[in-house]
Amino acid sequence: MNPSPETIAVAAILFVVLAAYALFGGADFGGGIWDLVAGGPERGADARELIDESITPVWEANHVWLVFILVLLWTAFPPAFAAIMTALFIPLSLSLLGIVLRGVGFAFRHTARRLRVQQLTGATFASSSLITPFFMGTVVGAVATGQVPVHPTGNVLAAWTSATSIMTGLLFVAACAYVSAVFLVLEARQRGRRELVRYFALRATAAGAVTGGLAGATFAELSATSPYVFHRLTGIALPLVAISIAAGIAVLGMLWLRWYHPLILRATAAVAVATVVWGWGLAQYPYLFPTTLTLPSGSAPSASLDAEFVVAGLAVVLVVPGFALLYYLQQRGLLTESESDADVRVAAHLNAAAPAPAAVAERQPVGARIGVAAVLTALAVRAIRNVFTPRTRRG
């Protein structure tokens, strides 16, 4: 039995929302991760301030994507939702704990005036930014490897502690850090903080490389643990995977060339993440749980799916313009964020304002950089070719 068009449409909506959360929510988590590794209170102050400024007004709206995912999943695919929530009770509870601690730590960090308390709440915010994406990653890993039973009778530890799931968790953490660093480069540039542009460009490159490595490793793992998904990833979903890799490399290239175009750089990073999510979705098709639960047997009656379609339409009509407005105002600097430091510093900051126009003068070594980029691209192309040439597999 083939999935009905409604089922496919709602599943597609689900994956659009998943991609949006991976992107917007992921960037916020990544901010927390960079906060965590920013170093001591003095050394990390500038970076932390930038992270804080760019996350604060949008954090909550970004968070709602997650609620949307839950709601879509339980309305459109109730059996799958119930099975995931039962079998993966532990990692989901831990990711929820992370969400709570993160919000709380973030909120209270600003009111705390003493440094010690600030550090404590800041550490809560930052470390929970690490555990939430990790455990969400293990959940996705468990689903993708088809280890979630359709009718679980309790926790299924093996599902989310497999090597693939753990690696997916790590991949999520790395991807969050990567997306976030790319966005922070642009935030820093927009605010004319040249040293922070450099700072985050370096970190974005490193995180990008780690993400790429982890993605490759997870991919290799999948060939053994989830042959169905692997087969489709190298088959019908290959174009999406290829686009993702290309976009990832393009971002690294742009960072290398210091070509920080606000729209193009953001969009390319977004494409790199979104296509991976969609590739995963396409690779699972037509299964909710690969090879055990199909879309038709796991989906709600058509009227519910139609209703979700209407809801999605409403979201496009109402939420998208609102979201656009929020980001427009935020980018225009019309939403002024709260300060994380005492008034004294505020005053000092104001005196120091009159920042140089954003990095324009950094263009000399472009030729050399293009050369290096070309070499790297050639290497990358070879690497991709090696990965994707059909290997002769024994057995």
Next chain:
Amino acid sequence: MTHVLATGAVNPVPARSQMGSSLGFHIILACFGVAFAAVTMTAEWIGIKRDDPVAMLLARRWSKVMAVLVAVGAVSGTVLSYEMGLLWPGLMGRYGAAIGLPFSLEGIFFFLEAIFVGVYLYGWRRLSPWAHWWTGMPIVVSGILGAISVVAANSWMNSPAGYTLTNGKISSVDPVSVFFNASTPYEATHMILAAYMVCGFVVAGVYAVGLLRGRRDRYHRLGFGVPFTIAGIAAPLQVMMGDVIARFVAHNQPVKFAAMEYVSNTTSDAAEWLGGIFINGHVYFGTSIPAFDSILVGFNPHTKVIGWDSVPVSQRPPLVTLIHLSFDLMVGIGVLLFVLAAWQGWWWWFHRRILMTAWFLVPAALSGVLAVTAMEAGWVVTEVGRQPWIVYKVLLVSQAVTPSGGVTVTLSVILVLYAILTVASIGIPMVMSRRWRREGPAEEDAEQVPYGPSSAPVSAGAGPAEPRGRAGRAERS
């Protein structure tokens, strides 16, 4: 349609306790999410319209408190979304296709609310006064519509409708009947009014304390008057609504109503019990008004009121004493708050002044706590009163609960976390108000808040520093 009444092997009490404490905590913050924007915007409207810096200052400070509460509320709301699946997979797996629909709509409104909260809270300085005021409007509207949606999901559990089962699986759904089930109009109105009462009385209560301490300046009178008026308008409507709803429950969920009113046997001339503890068929320490319950239900002493003997013991709610006393508490507080509001209304009508007698101000200062208590008691009535059903006469709690181990652990974690969050949600506004008082109104702009409007304009890129403090406000208005 009714499932086999087999008790599941899993003890649902930890899950029920976790859901109860999460909901009980979140619902208070949700009230502020629904109603605080309207309160703040009223003050802002006065501020802009009458060029009133005091009202403007109040609005800005309230929006800072709102920032804290909304942030915590967003988190505790997410906890509830997770818990729907983590604790009740048996409910969501079987009926998610129906009960999920109102939640989906709620998602939209939550989204709109979150977006415009972001704009409203951070747009104080850079948006023009009226533009800023209008960015608050979507919060008010989506707060109300979101409340209707999410309460519709709860109503559906009381009056399940709009679906057909084939072999125990939902085979078709009528979204409109799911959303507008029999209980939705009653529960939604009740909850929205409750939200306005809780928010209004809590905020007014804070300033009543100030008035009691002798701070009777315009700042405190306005800070008391605006929220008290809003809550005071909701209070009489709530009393009328409550009366209508009680009659609806008597018809729709007679067993719940029987527990609320200690009607053990179906009877005419049913007595109305005030207070009292129910032990082994007797009510101790209670006062009864003969036949009054029948009159309330059917305007006639001979109206037959259905008792809980109409269903087998296994289908009766536990803890009838808790249900009855919660109901009495809710009704009692509701009436008391109505009287308070009416008294002030009377005084305002004839004297155009706020009552300054301690006889009024002391209960007014407590009105916030009372309103919260009444709302919590109301949720106890509706949720415990529905037991042992999770979906009334369709699905038992024990059939819905998760078989996964570890709920006791998550319950303990939730209790500890929420204890901390409660202290923080009350403590932070208190600390902020102390700082405001200490530093004087001119320092208001230098205040630090989690998600609040900025203390200083950090312009993105360039631009000279804007005037701060009073000058900045004067320029705005």
